[in-house]
Amino acid sequence: MSVRDLLVLGSASAVPTKARNHNGYLLRWDGHGLLFDPGEGTQRQMAHAGAAANDVTWICVTHFHGDHCLGVPGIVQRIARDGVAHPVDAAFPASGLPYWERLRHASVFRDTEVIRERPVSGEWMALDTGDAPFSLVARRLSHPVEAYGYRLEEPDGVTMLPERLAERGVRGPLVRELQEHGRVTAPDGRTVTLEECSTRRPGQKVAFVMDTRLCDGVGELADGVDMLIIESTFLDEDAALAAEYGHLTAGQAGRVAKEGGVRHLVLTHFSERYRPEDEHRFRDEAAAVFGGEVSLVHDLDRIPLPPRRVAKPRPPQ
Template sequence: MSVRELIVLGSASAVPTKARNHNGYLLRWDGHGLLFDPGEGTQRQMTHAGVSASDVTWICVTHFHGDHCLGVPGVVQRIARDGVAHPVDAAFPASGADFWARLRHATAFRDTGVIRERPVAGERMPLDTGDAPFSLVARRLSHPVEAYGYRLEEPDGVTMLPAELAARGVRGPLVRRLQEDGRVTAPDGRTVTLEECSVRRPGQKVAFVMDTRLCDGVRELADGVDMLVIESTYLDEDADLAVEYGHLTAAQAAKTAAEAGVRHLVLTHFSERYRVEDEPRFADEAAAVFGGEITLVHDLDRIAMPPRRLTGPEAGQDLGHG
């Protein structure tokens, strides 16, 4: 059975705290593992979370501030040490290629050849995901250094309607052939089309938005996603600091989610200026403007993707993700 979940490896901002490690987020998706912003200590956090270097198929860096990338050397060296054989694609801002090179080769170790660099540039850049069951795009954000957010999308599929199939005598191998070919000949000689026996199943979508002010990129990434993982460094009382340092408040993140039609809002990247007892204020601030599901993350949380949406009757036979 496929697994789609977010594993939070760290949730602090610039300075880690006793309760929160530097950033790190592993999105598990049907056998793939996208590791976003591995900050300092990510390798150890992966051990605590019960995931290994072999689970990683992508490393996606939003920008080259330390809390978002200082874990790269440890993760790469663990990939080498564990003998990971599959390719690991690495996306990062092209303007920070020198920083990537320093991190990638930070110490002496027996190197690995599985890392495939995928530098991103421009306002919006699709990334080549090969035969992976999703597409991935990087979108420019607004931060003092060049930064990108990422959006993962599953292709739309179909959900078969058992009652419609039965009414037309389509069963067994004919169902699969109908899904693959778009039409079949039923036992009574009638031609049956896929449209008659199915409803469209929108592909699931996730957006990952770290350090940024409000901008068009944030809104584009968040548009209609099932899960929005987004920084909420500050409370709204410190909105002036958010603008100055290129960050969002919890209220701004929630307003973005509400306007974009997000289903599950995941808040993270909290400033060390706030105390543990301040945490409920982030959730309360977000809930005041967003009526959907809200998760204020803690390290090592595991957050499942929301159930998928259908465009027609919800009763049906789900024949996979494609």
């Protein structure tokens, strides 16, 4: 059975707290596992969450501040120790290559050859995902150091309409032929096209936006996604501080979600400056401007992707 969900391995910002570990997010997608920003302690958090090194097929680092990358050595060494056989692609800002190399080889261990480095550069870059059932792009953001957000997209598909097939006498092996070739000859000699018997099934989309000020890249990544995983380090009362340090507020995250037509907004990366009793304010500020589903995450939360969008069938022909 395919699984599409987000495992939250950590949700603090620069400083971990008793309740929140450094960053770490495992997006599970039909047998693939995209590990975003593994901060310190990620390996242990994965154990608590029931995830294994063998689940990881991508490591995506947004930038090289410690709370977003200090877990890389443990993850790489665990991949090696557990004998992970499949390739693990590692995306990270190309300008941070020296930091990646230090983290990748931080201590003595029996190395692995499955890690494939995918340095990211420029304003926008499409990553080679091979035969994976999704595309992955990186978009430059606005932070004091070079930082990128990531967007995963599933191609649109089709949903067959049984009543339309029945009306045209298309059944059994003819259905598969129709799906594969786009047209088929029905038993009565008519040519039946795929467009007549199907409707478009929108592919699911997820965006991952960490440390950044508001900028064009944030909106582009968030546009039309089913799930937006986004930092909300500060409350709106500290918006000036957020801008100074290159971060977002909860209210800004809500506005990004509203303007982008996001379905599920996931707030994370909370500053340690706020008290536990202030937590609800992050959700409240985002929900004041965004009317969709809002999740304020905690470590080890599992958040399923929203159900697929339903497209309206084409008019009968």
